Amino acid sequence: MKKSRLFKPAMLSLAVSSAIFASQAYAQQELNPNPDEDVEVIAVKGIRGSLIRAQAVKMDNSSIVEAISAEDIGKLPDSSIAESLARLPGMAGERVGGRTSGISVRGFKEDFIGTSLNGRELIGIGDNRGVEFDLYPAEIMTGATIYKSVDASLMVQGVGGTVDLQTVRPLASQETLTLTGTLERGGNDSDNPEFDNKGHRYALSFVEKFADDTIGVALALASTESPRNERKYGVWGYGDNNGALIPFGLDTQAISRVLERDTISGIFQWRPTENWDIVVDVLDIDYSDSGVIRGFIEPFELNTASLTGSGATASGIQTNVNPVLRTDPAQKDGELQTFGLNVKYYLNDSWSVALDVAESDSSKRDLRGESYAGLARNGAALAPGDQRTRNFNMSPDGIMFSDSNGLEAFADPSLLQLTGPQPWGGGLANLADQFETDVLRADGEPYDYFNAQDGFLNFADFEEELTTVRFETFGLVDWGIVNEVNFGFRYSDRVKSKDNKGFFATASSYPDSTAIPSDYLYNGLADLTWAGLGQVVAYDGFAPYNDGEYILNDAGLLEPDRLGDTYTVEEETTTLFAKFDFETDVAGFFVTGNFGAQYVQTDQSSTGFIGVVGSNFKVCDADDDGAIDTSCITSIDDDYSHFLPSLNVNVELDEKRYVRFAASKTISRARIDQMKASGFVKFDQNINLIAIPNTPEAVDTYGTPWSKSQGNPRLRPLEANNFDLSFENYFEDEGYVSLALFYKDLVNWTRDGNQTIDFTNDPTNDGANYFIPGFHDRIVGSDGLVGPDGTEYAPGTYLTPPDLGTFSFFEDGLEGEVKGAEVTAQVPLNKVADFLEGFGLAGSATFIDGELEDGTAIPGQSDRVYSVTAYYENGGFEVRVAATDRSEFLTYQRGGSNKIDAATRDAITQVDAQISYDFADSGIQYLEGLRVSLQGQNLTDELEETRDSNGLVTLRREFGPSYLLNLNYSFY
Structure with missing residues (x-):
């Protein structure tokens, strides 16, 4: 054979x-x-x-x-x-x-x-x-x-x-001692005075062998400090205003952050005899991404008489300007450690056994504060609206401002007030008594909880542990066409938890307001002139939290969805596997490959909370002791198994030309946030929703104030049957072309489920009644009320909400398919002409057609992706230019209250370049270990944009290019 x-x-x-x-x-x-x-x-x-x-x-x-x-x-x-x-x-x-x-x-x-x-x-x-x-x-x-x-x-x-x-x-590996130093500079200057655009990286790499090459040690240390300066333009959507498309509200910020990352990687390898091979791996990463998000968030009001133009091209005057200057300090800190031990023993020339044990731990706190400043506390008297104006121009690229009036305080810390300029305190309704006061607003009514939010502290803690044990046997055999076998088992135990926390912040001056303390201020102003919004005061947004200026109230007692996003998920899996390698001749062609299967047994569970407001208007704290009620705790578990076969066949057509075919069944376990046992019941306090009639027809037509959401710990993994066909032609060591076709039959995907339930008799929670008199009902005020269905309610009418609402959850059963093709070429251009020696191209194009049966996109899927790298290398001198292009795609990101939201990313093309010189062959002895390179990233300053159906930008992020000067020196 x-x-x-x-x-x-x-x-x-x-x-x-x-x-x-x-x-x-x-x-x-x-x-x-x-x-x-x-x-x-x-x-x-x-x-x-x-x-x-x-x-x-x-x-x-x-x-x-x-x-x-x-x-x-x-x-x-x-x-x-x-x-x-x-x-x-x-x-x-x-x-x-x-x-x-x-x-x-x-x-x-x-x-x-x-x-x-x-x-x-x-x-x-x-x-x-x-x-x-x-x-x-x-x-x-x-x-x-x-x-x-x-x-x-x-x-x-x-x-x-x-x-x-x-x-x-x-x-x-070869023995080496290498030092690397990199200076980084962002193409955009920082718009925030407490940050700059300069960074650096340092690294040491060391590999050495001892004891007649039976002991090897590798150590890599890397430290990074990398700046990021971003300009963000956002709106709350656009509406038709007298024929012009005008934003409902603005969200414009200058963002500065610094990535700090320290990494240690250590590997110890020991071969005490020819039969033993022992490897120990250790990896430790400390990670911090901190900075500030500073800018204006505000509703937009148009002076209708000033409007000229129509559609996406218009100009006019914004009136009654009362922006919130948001200073949001952000701090994301994480660490990850992994430890692994791999021991292999060669029983003889044909058989060996291996044991691998690994432990990984990670933790992260993602914290973002909010500190509000403005002209005065909401409810206070302000200068007339026609004295607080901005001129604006609209285009498909968004809105640009100029010539503001009455907003001078935003550049003067002695005039700017540390307070909430907008009545955004509705989330404090459960603590209404705490904010009762005799001080009157400009409208003659007393200040209340609506006026009491001056900031918010939002953070989530994540922890994860993974333990794996694997034992297996390798053997050379002569079983017909089968020449090698590998079989064994693997056990893994994963635990991941999330603790979602938040605190409403109210300044100690409530219901009054005061100027920003001088010891909070930075030297210099923040620059928003790129959006036509001038320069604004820059201060430390963490300061009022750190010195006790803000009075904090636990949002977990007020927001049921926050407790409903706190959970622990655990998975234990045991996998038995066997793989058989084969080689044979078929019709004169040399054929190799393997076949085999895995049997995977899974036990999964989740513990969490059902966040529900109780009769004392607090979330899961009926006895006011600060501890979560046991009735809110929930735990769900399940177990199941999978059989996962696989086949790989490689046919050598002739020397260095192959056809490969593969078929397999694979799984990806459901998203952790979808597998949580936790959930929540929410109620919208809008009286217009409370006035909806208590009939199914009215709820279907006008909506409902009730909603419930919960994860599903019984979710099965996402599952696909995969088929691949690839042709590869390796025409020389540095060149090949290939064409790959693939098809994925998605036989299980997680989908969103919805069910209408009675919130006074919840069938999904043992008939629970969530209605609380005095909290979910209303008395119509002195002005009366016209309900959404046109019903007129006289002053003093008692209203209760409809009983019905929507229960949202996750379930298995969605199907879909993905079809795709990949074309790849790696070509040294001296194959085209001798004078092109040293030049080369490496490129690929991927085309994908796929969707789920309900018409939704698959997260991460671009219909087309192109990548090309052009390079020249000769005598130690090297130049490379790389460009990647991908069409738009669906993804998800961190949204409000630390939860996950879907998002669509626009198409993007990114260009990077590098020029370097390696002194190895320079003839200068003391420089022979040196390599110098200059690198540019995002050279075309590619923007991230999202546009609405009218082609107007709703979100734009500009990061600018970055440049890196790298010195790499190998001592040996």
């Missing part, structure tokens, strides 16, 4: 052997106890060397994969692994705050792909399962392999694919 491999080991570079060892640490380890022998080192550096090594990984793998490979540890060209991944075929990056953070594979957001580090499942510090790829500095990585088809030994899977990140294996 013919015994060979798709790609001969003598052609592999040392970096390739290291990458393959890391990426297949469990599934496809070589049975040779001395895997470093007979490996030829290819002395090709720079981008060409990286492309050759990545191509070798792709060519030699039995699955359909993509790969990236660094020239050496610490030498990936990007600031995080996310930017490198986003350029690969079938991949697309999603920017968060101006940095590439999320990664989609074949149209599936990172929550629906598996992510591993050296083969072990990786956790993040976010709300869900998806990993924030910008958390991982490029300096600690040697590469990554992306599995688009799976085999039975791949434990970390997803319906979109698997991304396996790789760190160095010291006994399979």
Whole structure:
């Protein structure tokens, strides 16, 4: 029987052997106890060397994969692994705050792909399962392999694919000591005086071998401080006003943040004898993203007589201007630690066993304060509206202001008041007695809770733990066409929790207001002139919280949806797997591949709370003791199993030309926030909703003040049947073309469920009655009331709300499909003409057609994604320009009250470039380890925009380009 491999080991570079060892640490380890022998080192550096090594990984793998490979540890060209991944075929990056953070594979957001580090499942510090790829500095990585088809030994899977990140294996790598220093400068200056646009990165990478190359140690340290300055334009939507499209309200901010990240990666490898291989991995990441969001939020009122123009092109005067100057300090702090132990023992030349144990922990606090300032507390007398004006011009790109009057206080801290200028205190209704006062507003009525919100402190704490144990056996066999087997089991235990907290803030001066204390102020003003809003006072938004100026009330006692978003989810899985590798000749063609299956048993549970307002108007605190009532606690569990078969077939048409076919069933577990046991009952205090008649017909027509929402801990995983066909032609070590077709039959996806229930007799909660006299009812005021159905109610009429409302939940059963094609080419241009030696192109195009059966889009899916990198490398000099383009896509983001909201991102094209020189062949001895590079990111200053059906911008974010000067020195 013919015994060979798709790609001969003598052609592999040392970096390739290291990458393959890391990426297949469990599934496809070589049975040779001395895997470093007979490996030829290819002395090709720079981008060409990286492309050759990545191509070798792709060519030699039995699955359909993509790969990236660094020239050496610490030498990936990007600031995080996310930017490198986003350029690969079938991949697309999603920017968060101006940095590439999320990664989609074949149209599936990172929550629906598996992510591993050296083969072990990786956790993040976010709300869900998806990993924030910008958390991982490029300096600690040697590469990554992306599995688009799976085999039975791949434990970390997803319906979109698997991304396996790789760190160095010291006994399979060259010894090195490398220092890296990077200076960063943002293309946009900071609009906030307490921040600038300068940052830096420092890194040390060390690999050493001891005791006759039986002990290896690798250490990577990386520290990053990276600025981000953003200009955000937003509106509350547009409405038709006398033929012109005018915004309902404004949301314009100058945002400055600084990413601080400190990373330690350590690997210890020991081969005490030829039969043992022991590897210990440790990774520690401390992460902070802090800054300020400062700007105006306000309703918009038009002076109708001033209006000229129509549609999206108009001009006029805004009147009765009374903006809220929001100063929102933001602080996101997280840490992640992973520890792994892998022990492999070679029983003989044919059989080996391996044990892998890993523990990961992460925690994060995402905090955002709100501090309000304005002309005066809402309800106080102000100058007439026609003395508080701004001129404006409307266009499809939004609204621009000029020539304001009566707003001078926003640039004068002695005049600006630390108070809430708008009556946004409705959430304090349950504490109405606390804010009763004899002080009268300008309308002659006393100040009350509506006037009492001067800020808000909003934060969520996340914790996650993951423990995995894996034991397996590898063997070379002679079972007909089967030549290698791998079978074993894996156990994992994951626990993730979220604690959603918030506090209403009221200034100590209530019901009066005072100027902003001088010790809160920064030197200089914040700049909003780019929006026509002038310069505004800049002060420390945390200061009134830290010194006790704000009186705080726990929003958890007032907002049932906050307690209903606090939960713990636990999953235990046990997986049995077996994989069989084969090779044979069929009709003269050499055929290799594997088949196998996984059996996965899952036990999942969630503990949480049903947030409900009680008779004392507090949430789940009937006895006023500050503890959550036991009646609000809920716990739900379930168990199930899956059988996941897989097949990979590779046909060698002739030398270096292959057809690959793969078929598999894969799962991605449901989103964590959808699996929570928690839920809540909410009630809208709007009297017009309370006046809706108590009939099903009226509720269907006019709505209802009642709503209920709850997660579903019984959700099954998202499930797909996958089919892949790929043709690959490797015409030289640095060049190939491929065409891949894929089809995913989505047989289970989570969908939104809705049910009409009686809120006075809830069938989903043991017949609970949520109606509270004195809280959910109303007395019609002295002016009377006309209900939404036209019914007239005389003063003093007693109103109760309708009984019916909507219960929203999540359920299984949604189906769909995804069809796609990927075209990839990597071409050294000397194949076209000899004088183009050193020039090359690497590009791909991905086309996807897919949706769920209810017509909704799949999160992360762009219908088209293009990526191209043009490069030149010669004599140590290198230039590369990379561009990526993706069409619009659905995603989700952190919304109000720390919950998850859907969002649509516009199409984006991003261009990066790098120029570098490696002194290795310069002939200057003391500079031979030095490489200098200048990098530019987002060079075209690509905006993130969302437009409405009229083509008007509703949200625009501008981040500007960034520039990095990098010095990399290898001592050996």
